[in-house]
Amino acid sequence: MGTWPDGPDGGPGQQVGIGGSTPHDPRAAAKGDSVMRENGTVTGGGASTAGGHVPVMLERVLDLLGPALTRPGAVAVDANLGLGGHAEALLAAHPSLHLIGIDRDATAIERSAARLAPYGERITLVHAVSDELPEVLRRTGHPRVDAVLFDLGVSSPQLDETERGFAYAHDAPLDMRMDRDQELTAEHVVNTYSAGELTRILREYGEERFASRIAGLIVRERRKAAITSTGRLVDIVRAAIPAATRRTGGNPAKRTFQALRIEVNGELAALERALPAALDALAVGGRIAVLAYHSLEDRLVKQALVARAKETGPPDLPIPIPAHQPSFRLITRGAELPGEEEIARNPRAASARLRAAERIREPVD
Ligand SMILES: C[S@@+](CC[C@H](N)C(=O)[O-])C[C@H]1O[C@@H](n2cnc3c(N)ncnc32)[C@H](O)[C@@H]1O
Numbered sequence: 001m002g003t004w005p006d007g008p009d010g011g012p013g014q015q016v017g018i019g020g021s022t023p024h025d026p027r028a029a030a031k032g033d034s035v036m037r038e039n040g041t042v043t044g045g046g047a048s049t050a051g052g053h054v055p056v057m058l059e060r061v062l063d064l065l066g067p068a069l070t071r072p073g074a075v076a077v078d079a080n081l082g083l084g085g086h087a088e089a090l091l092a093a094h095p096s097l098h099l100i101g102i103d104r105d106a107t108a109i110e111r112s113a114a115r116l117a118p119y120g121e122r123i124t125l126v127h128a129v130s131d132e133l134p135e136v137l138r139r140t141g142h143p144r145v146d147a148v149l150f151d152l153g154v155s156s157p158q159l160d161e162t163e164r165g166f167a168y169a170h171d172a173p174l175d176m177r178m179d180r181d182q183e184l185t186a187e188h189v190v191n192t193y194s195a196g197e198l199t200r201i202l203r204e205y206g207e208e209r210f211a212s213r214i215a216g217l218i219v220r221e222r223r224k225a226a227i228t229s230t231g232r233l234v235d236i237v238r239a240a241i242p243a244a245t246r247r248t249g250g251n252p253a254k255r256t257f258q259a260l261r262i263e264v265n266g267e268l269a270a271l272e273r274a275l276p277a278a279l280d281a282l283a284v285g286g287r288i289a290v291l292a293y294h295s296l297e298d299r300l301v302k303q304a305l306v307a308r309a310k311e312t313g314p315p316d317l318p319i320p321i322p323a324h325q326p327s328f329r330l331i332t333r334g335a336e337l338p339g340e341e342e343i344a345r346n347p348r349a350a351s352a353r354l355r356a357a358e359r360i361r362e363p364v365d
Contacts, residue, residue: 053156054346055085057338057354061289062093064331064356065147068287069094076147077102079130079274082155084112091119100140101125104179108155131273137281148278150290152271152297156348166261168253171231176264186260190227195219205296206259214240214256258294268296275304282359287331289356298335298353305330305357322364328357
């Protein structure tokens with residue numbers, strides 16, 4: 001899944017366009033390739049360039065990251081490139097900015113490459129998981145960067161393309177993979193995990209109070225026939241929860257789908273590794289902004305940022321010890337939320353929580 005497999009040259013993976021002169025390789029986003037592109041010369045992918053995903057809290061993200069991007073040749077990482085909405089706005093706002101865009105979904109890379117093509121050599125797009133950031137930065141020759149943006153979760157195209165199986169509102173194969181090269185699918189999880197494992201996932205990742213009832217019914221139903229469609233799973237969840245609850249709080253399958261998506265894509269584990277890597281990569285004055293969409297993500301973000309923004313030594317030391325001083329300061333007060341006007345325009349922004357921090361010193365060993 002988005003690793004750096006050996007390329008045809010026997011090297012540690014294929015790079016496309018590194019150094020700025022290699023033309024676009026149409027195989028680059030194909031199975032097994034790691035992709036790096038400069039020039040944004042992709043023409044495929046059918047990108048309706050600007051359409052499809054409305055970037056969330058865009059102005060605020062630009063405000064928060066802007067002060068870190070004023071130096072000529074500043075480098076920003078968009079660790080969840082998606083359709084490149086935030087990336088495009090950053091590139092437009094900072095004319096000498098170089099942007100490294102990462103996404104584990106090859107389709108997202110294809111589409112944003114087309115959208116960002118006008119920025120030519122100023123972009124490097126990489127098909128990878130965000131926790132591969134250190135390797136991406138090493139290979140792109142930018143060990144330290146000035147800004148990192150995470151815009152977590154799924155993109156609108158992933159939700160809207162029915163056949164990807166992310167949406168409980170449409171009947172589709174039980175897939176839910178962001179990276180369609182990976183093996184684990186929601187179908188595999190639903191049909192092979194034990195009742196105990198399913199219960200844990202639904203409880204932890206979906207915060208589903210009827211986790212064991214749903215897991216129990218999944219296990220019973222799959223004995224009759226494998227569960228292969230989102231529609232059948234929705235019916236099972238609906239049947240597993242009490243009738244009174246069914247009538248309140250939207251689609252009862254919402255939490256189950258969130259839980260399965262998190263499990264299939266290893267989302268929290270990837271985030272737990274990616275956040276410290278991003279913080280480590282920031283130069284002094286560099287800034288990180290993270291948009292999270294559910295409490296589990298936001299909790300990890302809060303913990304990672306707060307841990308770096310507080311003194312680590314005993315509170316009663318007479319003289320501050322450099323090694324104990326925080327290396328970051330928080331630049332948002334708690335988590336910021338989108339305004340009502342944005343939510344009215346873009347309901348998918350409703351659950352967003354934005355946190356940001358700035359590196360104020362190098363860590364002292
Ligand atoms: C909410 S969308 C980003 C939208 C983007 N900011 C825009 O304005 O178009 C999230 C994207 O992150 C990608 N993604 C999710 N988890 C990832 C991970 N761990 N590593 C890399 N990409 C990831 C998804 O494939 C999806 O395309």
